[in-house]
Amino acid sequence: MRLLAPFLLLLLLPWSGTAADFPGETSTWNGYVRHDFVFEGHEAIVVVPDQPAPGRPWLWRARFWGHAPExxxxxxxxxxxxxxxxxxxxxxxxxxxxxxxxxxxxMTRDYGLAPKVALKGLSRGGLIIYNWAKANPDKVSCIYGDAPVCDLRSWPGSRRDLPRWQVVLDLYGLSEDEIDTAPVSPIHGLKPLAAAGVPLLHVVGDRDETVPVADNTAVLAARYRALGGSITIIHKPDVAHHPHGLEDSTPIVDFILAHTPAPDAARP
Structure with a gap:
């Protein structure tokens, strides 16, 4: 069989649209084109690389847009x-x-982004990245949690007098007594993620009193490893809840790149 011509090989690569494919107002964010738009009544943002990598990989941020962007x-x-x-x-x-x-x-159907996404959650962003990932383990390439909340009972549950605690109870449809045993936090129900082989990376400050490591990352890590899952933890010995990230983000980026599927493996 004759080898396919180079241009035919290019046609076989996943669709790679342009920045214009995304809706909304455009601006510049750290030198890249940023699209701000309303998605089903809510704020949404997509920042587009100058040249999308094959397969159109993406990082999906949760909460605190723009914080620790390195x-x-x-x-x-x-x-x-x-x-x-x-x-x-x-x-x-x-x-x-x-x-x-x-x-x-x-993002995947209309704008052609990769079917497996890397998730990033800072602080309370840990709640959505894990709860979404557990519901969609086949759609996740890897998870990066930075001082992530892993147990609602730790945050905001440790401050049950705050108005947001009642919001939590209402959102989950649980009573004060029920939420103490309900499996609704990231530390619960990790088996689908472990079975799917989703690797985890946590960056934590060992002096964090807002989201204590012992009540959050340590519990999740022990349970995930017991299920056969892989988790890497980078400890910052003299750091509290802030600042997020690392002085050198290379380990974070290397982790995400190492677990990003090749284009032919990323799409069905």
Missing amino acids: SDVLLLERGFHIAYCDVADLFGSPTAVERWNHFYTA
Whole structure:
């Protein structure tokens, strides 16, 4: 059989649209084209690389858009799209998961992004990245949690007098007594992720009193490893909840790149 001509090989690569394919107002973010638009009534953002990598890989950020962006910028340099869909004050609830389901469908079906996405969650962003990933393990390439909330009972549950705690109870449809045993936090129901072989990376400050490592990352890590899952933890010994990220984001970027499927493996 004759070898396919180079241009035919290019045609066999996944669709690679341009920045114009995304809706909304455009601006510049760290030197790249940013699209701000409304998705089903909620804020959404997509930042487009100058040259999308084959397969159109993407990083999906949760909460606190623009904070600790160093790894995002490095991934843009390597051809990743960076996406965001607002689920603020939904605390990883079923409502948040459903909204993310719709956004994922739009990003992959309508805009041609890769079917497997890398997830990034800072602090309370850990709630949605894990609860969405557990509901969609086949759609996740890897998870990067930075000082992530892994147990609602730790945050905001440790401050049950705050108005947001009642919001949590209402969103999950649980009583004060029920939420203490309900399996609704990232530390629960990890088996689908482990079975799918989704690798995890957590960056944590050992002096974090807002989201204590012992009550969050340590519990999740022990349970995930017991299920056969892989998790890497980078400890920052003298750091509290802030600052997020690392002085050198290379380990974060290398982790995501190492677990990004090749184009032919990424699409059915």
